[in-house]
Amino acid sequence: METQVHLPADEVPITIREVVTALKKQKLDAHHYKASWGDWINFKESKTVISIESANGLTTRATIEEAEGEDDVLADCISAFRMLGWHGEDADGPYPL
Numbered sequence: 001m002e003t004q005v006h007l008p009a010d011e012v013p014i015t016i017r018e019v020v021t022a023l024k025k026q027k028l029d030a031h032h033y034k035a036s037w038g039d040w041i042n043f044k045e046s047k048t049v050i051s052i053e054s055a056n057g058l059t060t061r062a063t064i065e066e067a068e069g070e071d072d073v074l075a076d077c078i079s080a081f082r083m084l085g086w087h088g089e090d091a092d093g094p095y096p097l
Contacts, residue, residue: 003064003074004089005081005097013058014084016041019050022080028073048073 007013016032020041023030029044039059041050047067052059062081066074078088082097089095 001066001074003066003078004061005064005078005086006061006089006094007084007086008094011060011085013055013060015057016052016054016059017057019052019059019062019080019084022084023077025083026076026080028076028080043073046070046073048077050077 016039020030020032023041023043028046031042031044033040033042039052039054041052041062043049048070049065049067050062051065052062064074064077078097086097087094088097
């Protein structure tokens with residue numbers, strides 16, 4: 001399952017480091033991995049990943065790609081993004097996390 005999250009349009013982009021720090025506050029062992037095809041946040045002992053859009057280390061949008069059976073990891077990710085003031089987005093539009 002994929003969950004789209006983003007900062008509201010009127011907010012200033014934040015650093016990927018801030019996102020990783022928020023995830024770690026949720027007790028997730030989060031690590032940023034930068035590759036030529038994009039930025040990813042991986043978790044030790046978990047198959048759930050976050051594909052995070054970035055420009056010069058700043059971000060406003062990400063996709064949480066939940067692995068099967070890892071609802072607890074998804075819930076912790078959503079809590080971290082909620083603490084940062086991000087919103088979710090689905091076919092009906094944006095919604096508060």
